[in-house]
Amino acid sequence: MDALADNLMAHLPFLRRYGRALAGSTEEGDALVTRAVEEAFDAPEAYRLDQPVVPASRIPLYAAINRLFDERGGKPPASAVLHPIEQALRRLPEEYRRIFVLVSLEELSFSQVAEVMAIAPERVREAMAGAQAAVREQLVATILIVEDDAIIAFDLSETVISMGHRVAGTAATQDEALAVAAAQNPTLALMDLRLAHGDSGIATAQALRERSSLPIIFVTAFAEELRQRGLDHLGPVIKKPFTREQIERAITQAVFTPRTAEKPTTLAR
Missing domain, CATH: 1.20.140.160 (PhyR, sigma-like (SL) domain)
Structure with missing residues (x-):
């Protein structure tokens, strides 16, 4: 029993x-x-x-x-x-x-x-x-893509568009991501962990979350980093190399999952 x-x-x-x-x-x-x-x-x-x-x-x-x-x-x-x-x-x-x-x-x-x-x-x-x-x-998400590899960013953009969603913009650094987020008010972000100029996707996620409760999907070759730092709760992880089906399913789940109003949360570094 x-x-x-x-x-x-x-x-x-x-x-x-x-x-x-x-x-x-x-x-x-x-x-x-x-x-x-x-x-x-x-x-x-x-x-x-x-x-x-x-x-x-x-x-x-x-x-x-x-x-x-x-x-x-x-x-x-x-x-x-x-x-x-x-x-x-x-x-x-x-x-x-x-x-x-x-x-x-x-x-x-x-x-x-x-x-x-x-x-x-x-x-x-x-x-x-x-x-x-x-x-x-009836529903179109506005998705921010934070990825410093231009080819991968383009592929993610094409996937987002093919699903009928909008691309808020692409960013290769934390400053670019924050600027696009402020201008476009995205409803979801696809985030790499290693960004241009040595910027961190985790720090970028933290900065975005300090402003809003933006859901984040991490798309990275370093999936274990979140687990090792005890930050699995920040969002689901899709490990590179990924398939288009994986991205589509993760976006659908993120957009669908109900969220109640919440205050921005400062995350552990």
Whole structure:
């Protein structure tokens, strides 16, 4: 039983994230997850708690959260909107909204989402394409690219543009990054750790965070530096060399993740 409980505990952060996105609030999302967890403890094999902790083993749990949410009415309250992308998703058919969240936020494959939703994989593919198109029309992020390699900066810019977002500007140094941020007010930054003239991406992130709660995705060949300095919390890391799919998925997750208003935080150097 201890092993089953440990597996369930490992699933909880993902289940809470999905419950929050589905219900529109932390309180309601946690209530859904609590009921799903109770069911899972009563039937651990049916809920795959005896299997390795991977996305596929969460499928019955995601399905249970969907069912429990439907029993409560199947739609988040209008007053619970906390993030622009959630407003865009609320305008979608409910099936589209759930599929978008399961694919983009929870990183499930089309076949896994089909199992959660009890529909055909082809339907998932069609719905995801429709959801992406609708959200792209309604929400465009403004992204700052802080990268001293001109070729990589160009590649990141092309990826951002191909997703339908705007490039606030590119910067190779801390001063350039702060100037672009002040002028363009970006909603997200892609940040290298080693910048021109010996500037530090960590120090640049600190300076940006002192002004706002700007989300940052680090794109670097020195991913271990954040971990060694205990700064993993500053943002997700994509290690160079990267693929365009990795960048696209990280941007989608960063733009989607709800953020409450917060004061700028001074980070450890």
